[in-house]
Amino acid sequence: MLKVNGINVFYEDLQVLWEVSFEVKEKEILVLVGANGAGKSTTLKTISSLLTPKTGTIEFNGIRLDQLPPNKIIGHGIVHVPEGRRLFPEMSVEENLIMGSLYGEAKTQRNETIEYVYSLFPRLQERRKQMSGTLSGGEQQMLAVGRGLMSRPKLMMFDEPSLGLAPILVQDIFDLIKKINQEGVTILLVEQNVTQTLAMCDRAYVLENGRNVLQGTGQELMANDHVKEVYLGI
């Protein structure tokens, strides 16, 4: 579905991704794991066109994404739920959700999708007139996910959705991602929370210092000695 072929990405002169390649298959949950600075978020930002690869290509169902401006990406059915949620704090919950459905099909189906999001997150409905900046961390994460769902995506990319959440909420968020996946949305997840994500994913890639070093199913990687030593601490 999504093919990333050998991308090299730079911040000015500093190269952060070196020939990164991977493929996301339809309806699966794919995880990119890695330590701080491994290039996980950079990879997602590049898919969203917030960064442009110097060489290499990104294809989504046969369409080249790497030369498009960032605002054209969502129209192809890809939505990015960014790290740190990146809500519009001085807009209400409902306005944030509406901002997720500005164009095309998402706009015509806005009311149904809002109902769907509220059925997933009754808390958001209770607070729909409240400024999103005043929500708690967990509620803000729900809203970020909800805003992503509003565009009716085919592929959802989550950047560290568990960041800053209490352990009990972390499990909720992962259950939720699974639920969204079961309804037919392909998931690309970036996480540092290796144990829990490897357990829930179909396949995973390990990034280190901007390069892919390992790939396999979640089970395979959990059994891998390198992963055990570096990420799981066993």
Add this chain to the structure above:
Amino acid sequence: MKKNHLFLISLGILFLIFPLVIHSHYYQHLVIIIFMWVVIGSSWNLLAGYTGQVSFGHAIFFGVGAYTAGIFASKLGISAWWGMAFGGIFSMLVGLFVGWVCFRLRGPYFALATLAGGEIIRLIATNWESLTDGMVGILIIQSFKSKLSYYYIALALALACIYTIRIIMKSKWGYYFVSIREDEDAAASLGINTTLYKNVSLMVSSFFTGMAGAFYMNYMAFIDPEVVFSLHYISIMAILVGIVGGVATIWGPAVGAFVMVGLQETFRSSFFGLAPKWISQAHALVFGLLVIFVIMFLANGIVGDWPKIKRNVFRIKPLSS
């Protein structure tokens, strides 16, 4: 809500009959200048307050508007009133160019680029003597003897500006602008063409500022680059009007214009002749203190922090529920 409307209507009537009751040219002049600043402050606020692109160079658009009207009259012999329309349009085109250059930058870098832009265009206007007559300036003959016509033109311009911004902010453009201010990358990821909408905001803002500039030319009948492209008297004043009144509020810049022009005039005239002359030198100092005060205690400006002012100054407590 009803109370609010009543207040606005009575305020409107007050301004409509003001020059018919108060015949003093001095006070009429002050209110005309205030209306002009309402336009500039509101335009600045659309770009800086709502769209989050803080401009330190609104003198660019004010000056281009004024010079369009002035050059129309002095070089082409066309009434400077045509400059009202064309000044806005030319300003908008200059705005588009400024946006093309400066919107590659974000945050403080954008602000610095507009600051530099203002100085560049001031120097161009000073040195391009065949077009602008340089420091000699442009002098035209006023169309009306009485201040009454100018008063109503300025009032109409101020109302049109506020009303337009109000409509824009209630439309989807308004949501796009605010989302760009709040988080530009997130806005782009949700499908908003952020470059386009930053330019739209800049163009509306520069259009009205240019009209205010053209009005200034018609009204004052004399301009030179040091006045209309001034960093201190135009660009910074536009920011002060916005900040003191209330950034990202519809009525904030209007209130700010009253406060700032009032203060400026009070100091310029040494408290209307009551205080010693040297006081008039202190106005820049007082502006500085005012900014510190506003940032410390009224970060959202007079309009934005009105509930706080009511609570603390008038000791009106909200009803406990």
